[in-house]
Amino acid sequence: MRVYRGRADAVDADRAVSERLVERVAADREPAVRVWRPHRQVAFGRRDARAERYDEARAVAGERGFPTVERDVGGRAVAYSGSTVAFARVTPVEDPRSGLTERYDAATADLLDALKSLDVDAREGEPAESFCPGTHSVQADCDGRARKLAGLAQRVRADAAVVAGVLLVRDHAEIAAVLAPVYEALDVPFDPETVGSVAGAGGEGEPDAVVEAVERALVEGEPASASIERAG
Structure with missing residues (x-):
């Protein structure tokens, strides 16, 4: 199991790092984990890009200080404030038609373990009308009501599978304010x-501490020992 740390100097370069990671796992057949803090942005999914008022959606994000990008997976728009944590576990596959549910279940369980270590009592699921709605989500009680903390997605190629997600550490009010329009x-x-x-649910609000907790949980979810490499 390899662990990749750090982010590149620009949004496009950061995405290229993740793509190189997938290619490397596909080539050498060794699983890898990457946990990082993406640049400030709103990332749109493929369904968003087909919306009639997509250009307007991009414009309102930019007006609020969030550059926009498009990601190559489904799902709806997600905002990263700079404190938000992204994570990915890449594993080699022999049969792309199998293992989908097992990979989702394992990643969700590991994320819940990480949140528990951060003093957050989280659970699977999401409230209605959440950002980037999906079956594979994590929620917790914040200020007396259930709120979404994280969402997971999966991309499967013929030779590798990527289970990736986003975890909101703090700045939830700012993220809600840009996602609403x-x-x-x-x-x-x-x-x-x-x-x-995480902070809103009473947990650790320091992004680097959250990165370490998620990284540790994702690595310990695999039997292999970890070697550390810089992602750039």
């Missing part, structure tokens, strides 16, 4: 009150 432009139901964070 973005989702309105995309004509997707969204309730800003469903946006939560």
Whole structure:
């Protein structure tokens, strides 16, 4: 198991790092984990890009100080404030038609373990009208109501599978504020009150501590020992 740390100097370069990671796992057949803090941005999914008012959604994000990018997986728009944590576990596969559920279950369990170590009592699921709605999500109680903290997605190639996700550490109010007009432009139901964070749920609000906890959980979820490499 390899662990890749750090981010590149620009959004496009950061995405290239993740793609190189997938190619390396596919070539050498050794699993890898990367946990990092993406640059400030709103990342749109492929479904968003087909929306009639997509250009408007991008414009309102930019007006609020969030550069926009498109990611190559499904799902809806996600905002990264600079404190938000992204994670990916890449594993080689022999049969791309099998193992989907098992990989999701393992990653979700590891994420819940990481949140527990950060003093957050989290659980699977999400409130209605959450950001980037999906079956594989994690929520916790913040200020007396359930709020979404994380979402997971999976991309499977013929030779490698990537289970990736986003975890909100803090800045949930700022993230809700930019996503509200973005989702309105995309004509997707969204309730800003469903946006939560690790800090909002009473947990550790220091992003680097969250990175370490998630990295540790994802690596210990695999039997192999870890070797550390810089992601750049």
